Amino acid sequence: MTCEMTTYNFSELPDNSGHFGRFGGRFAPETLMAPLEEVARAYQVARQDPEFNKEVDFYLESYVGRPTPLYFAERLSDELGGPKIYLKREDLCHTGAHKINNTIGQLILAKRMGKKRIIAETGAGQHGVATATAAALFKMDCIVYMGEEDIRRQSLNVFRMELLGAKVVPVKTGSKTLKDAVNEAFRDWMAHPNDTFYCLGSCVGPHPYPLMVRNFQSVIGREAKGQHFALEKKEPDYLIACVGGGSNSIGLFHPFLDETSVKIVGVEAAGAAPLVKGRVGVLQGAMTYVLQNKTGQIETTHSISAGLDYSGVGPEHSLLKEAGRVEYVTINDKEALEGFRLLSRTEGIIPALESSHAIAYLSKIAPKLDRGQTVIIGLSGRGDKDVEQIRAMRRKNA
Amino acid sequence: MLKRAFAQKALIAYITAGDPSLAATEKLVYALEKAGADIIELGIPFSDPLADGPIIQASHQRALKNGVALPDVFKLVGKLRRRTSVPICFMLSYNLVLQYGLERFYAECRRSGVNGAIVPDLPPEEMKISDDQVGSIFLVAPTSTDGRIKLATEKATGFIYLVSVAGVTGQRRELSGDLGELVARIKHQTELPVAIGFGISSPKQAAEAARVADGVIVGSAIVDLIGRKKSAAAVKLIAAMRKALDAL
Numbered sequence A: 001m002t003c004e005m006t007t008y009n010f011s012e013l014p015d016n017s018g019h020f021g022r023f024g025g026r027f028a029p030e031t032l033m034a035p036l037e038e039v040a041r042a043y044q045v046a047r048q049d050p051e052f053n054k055e056v057d058f059y060l061e062s063y064v065g066r067p068t069p070l071y072f073a074e075r076l077s078d079e080l081g082g083p084k085i086y087l088k089r090e091d092l093c094h095t096g097a098h099k100i101n102n103t104i105g106q107l108i109l110a111k112r113m114g115k116k117r118i119i120a121e122t123g124a125g126q127h128g129v130a131t132a133t134a135a136a137l138f139k140m141d142c143i144v145y146m147g148e149e150d151i152r153r154q155s156l157n158v159f160r161m162e163l164l165g166a167k168v169v170p171v172k173t174g175s176k177t178l179k180d181a182v183n184e185a186f187r188d189w190m191a192h193p194n195d196t197f198y199c200l201g202s203c204v205g206p207h208p209y210p211l212m213v214r215n216f217q218s219v220i221g222r223e224a225k226g227q228h229f230a231l232e233k234k235e236p237d238y239l240i241a242c243v244g245g246g247s248n249s250i251g252l253f254h255p256f257l258d259e260t261s262v263k264i265v266g267v268e269a270a271g272a273a274p275l276v277k278g279r280v281g282v283l284q285g286a287m288t289y290v291l292q293n294k295t296g297q298i299e300t301t302h303s304i305s306a307g308l309d310y311s312g313v314g315p316e317h318s319l320l321k322e323a324g325r326v327e328y329v330t331i332n333d334k335e336a337l338e339g340f341r342l343l344s345r346t347e348g349i350i351p352a353l354e355s356s357h358a359i360a361y362l363s364k365i366a367p368k369l370d371r372g373q374t375v376i377i378g379l380s381g382r383g384d385k386d387v388e389q390i391r392a393m394r395r396k397n398a
Numbered sequence B: 001m002l003k004r005a006f007a008q009k010a011l012i013a014y015i016t017a018g019d020p021s022l023a024a025t026e027k028l029v030y031a032l033e034k035a036g037a038d039i040i041e042l043g044i045p046f047s048d049p050l051a052d053g054p055i056i057q058a059s060h061q062r063a064l065k066n067g068v069a070l071p072d073v074f075k076l077v078g079k080l081r082r083r084t085s086v087p088i089c090f091m092l093s094y095n096l097v098l099q100y101g102l103e104r105f106y107a108e109c110r111r112s113g114v115n116g117a118i119v120p121d122l123p124p125e126e127m128k129i130s131d132d133q134v135g136s137i138f139l140v141a142p143t144s145t146d147g148r149i150k151l152a153t154e155k156a157t158g159f160i161y162l163v164s165v166a167g168v169t170g171q172r173r174e175l176s177g178d179l180g181e182l183v184a185r186i187k188h189q190t191e192l193p194v195a196i197g198f199g200i201s202s203p204k205q206a207a208e209a210a211r212v213a214d215g216v217i218v219g220s221a222i223v224d225l226i227g228r229k230k231s232a233a234a235v236k237l238i239a240a241m242r243k244a245l246d247a248l
Helices: A002-007 A030-047 A050-064 A074-080 A099-112 A126-137 A148-153 A155-163 A178-191 A209-217 A219-232 A247-256 A315-322 A333-347 A353-368 A384-397 B003-007 B022-035 B054-065 B070-080 B094-100 B102-112 B146-155 B179-187 B203-212 B220-227 B231-246
Strands: A070-072 A084-089 A117-122 A141-147 A167-171 A196-198 A238-242 A263-269 A279-283 A286-290 A326-331 A374-379 B010-016 B039-043 B088-091 B116-118 B135-140 B160-163 B194-197 B215-218
Touching: A030 A050, A030 A099, A030 A178, A030 A209, A030 B135, A030 B146, A050 A099, A070 A219, A074 A084, A074 A333, A074 A353, A084 A219, A099 A117, A099 A126, A099 A196, A099 A209, A099 A247, A117 A126, A117 A178, A126 A141, A126 A155, A141 A148, A141 A155, A141 A178, A148 A155, A148 A167, A155 A167, A155 A384, A167 A178, A178 A196, A209 A219, A209 A247, A209 A315, A219 A247, A219 A374, A238 A247, A238 A353, A247 A263, A247 A315, A247 A374, A263 A315, A263 A353, A279 B094, A286 A315, A315 A326, A326 A333, A326 A353, A333 A353, A333 A384, A353 A374, B003 B010, B010 B022, B010 B054, B010 B194, B010 B220, B010 B231, B022 B039, B022 B070, B022 B231, B039 B054, B039 B070, B054 B220, B070 B088, B070 B094, B070 B102, B094 B102, B102 B116, B135 B146, B146 B179, B160 B179, B179 B194, B179 B203, B194 B203, B203 B215, B203 B231, B215 B231, B220 B231
Parallel strands: A084 A374, A117 A141, A117 A196, A141 A167, A238 A263, A238 A374, A263 A326, B010 B039, B010 B215, B039 B088, B088 B116, B116 B135, B135 B160, B160 B194, B194 B215
Antiparallel strands: A070 A084, A279 A286
16 A cells, blocks of 8 residues: 555645546536636635735634644543643634634635625534634625434534524435535525535535635644644654544644655544445545445444534545555544543543544554654544533433 | 437436336336327436435435335336337436446446436536447536536537526426527537426426427426326326427
8 A cells, every 4th residue: 555655746636627536526516517616716816815815814813713722631641651642622713623714714715706695514513603603703694504313413503503693404305414414505506506605514525625625724734733843843653633524634634644754544433434434436526435335325324423424525535545645444432432531531621522533543552652652633623512412321321 | 319309399208217116117108208208317316316306306215215226227228128219318426327337337328228328416527438329418507608518518419408597406487587598508519409407397388498499308397296196197297298399
């Protein structure tokens, strides 16, 4: 596998048509092709415009609270008895997760494009809340598609979105979860291609979304790289982050991809692991690894963490897997809960169930590493949203 | 084969294969042909049909509950070919083609007698194969730029599928007002026939669309009737549309 690593210059991907090697692309209904081209053109112009970048940076600093700390988790390091563990604290972002890095960027782009109607999909509700927040900030109409099943599981986030002025539309089709919410958001965009901007929440979907979302989230890795170097005067030995659609992980990983000494691990939920257990296919606009049956029907997923409950994954991750640059592993629900408890007890930080997957994998490998090594964990979000779910589970088990 | 269907104003009928059953689909194909359909479009059920509205989504779900998959539909076409030569096109999501195998898919289309493939989430720039026997039908939408129309017409064989309105499949009270202009933009770039689909549900709308184009595609209106166990009414609707087109 490693011999293939040299064939890609990761920092130059995707190509102009949105391909990461054989992955990615733009597999969308014709009605959306021109609108997607319009977004791609607008983004290419904007990303080179200092005014645009200045505005994004302004809000990231003064509104989101960036840079987020790179925190040396000394108690956790002692507890696990291995390397020095650093946490990249995306849980400290406004709204409680990394999602807002992307929604601020996309909605400033929408504003430049003169689009006033914003649509989004959401699974656990974190991207929905982050979109509703940015839409309130920039005075835009916001409609969030959310599976009926997820609405039931995450009613507090539905209320948060409504408080922020967004309209939450229940999705009753298919499995009534994230995948179906994405379908409905695309269908809405097909019916309103001129006045609407689709703010997609992960590095999935047709070009330019995997590129755009990765770039907006790369602030995580750029900061972490600089912060780690300032403290340790070297690159980290390991990066570990959870992968659902893969936006927080690609954001952390991307600035390190060319540093070949850095080992990178993406952690999928065992019940939603297209990279570890899926096959290459086309889902919702991109060629990528997909959980599917033999004839190509998309399979539904089952994870304790709604944010990882997705049958596909960003196409760039598919390339990183195939090129052998990133290792992808799985963590099951029980292990994730142990990770959740471990970080809460040792550091006084309640992590999101998604991020708990990264902690759980860390606890497996840390004992094999030594104190001279360092690990950066992508702590993508805080666990407040999951507390109710965990309490309900404990009551059930009691 | 597909070209022949456009000798008159072509009437193209879409049904989902396996809804309510493969046996029922077989009977429907014969009945729709008899009622005046020039091309039969067979939808292959998919768990996530992105470009479809609620009626066709529900139809796919029913077919999937019956366990219908692409190999079954190829078998069905083989069976149909013993009794009818009506042109048959498949409409399916690209993932189903990929999992079957791209080359294998076209080989099996040729072998079993499928005359064309419509893959709504496969834009012309991502099309990796051309087949001289199996038509590649690309879609043009009201949002398509002239550059995109050029791409579609260059790669298309068979006919151009013009999406009548921005949106998903489904019945609509009104068709887009500037269809004539859209057809003219396509005709400017190709001699291929143009068929209009998405939203056509009455004989009056069919005639209206056929006045500016070479054919019409009817899907949700008959799939809705079939879903409500009114297959006879679906066949009747196609007959009424045939009459309306012939009266032009």
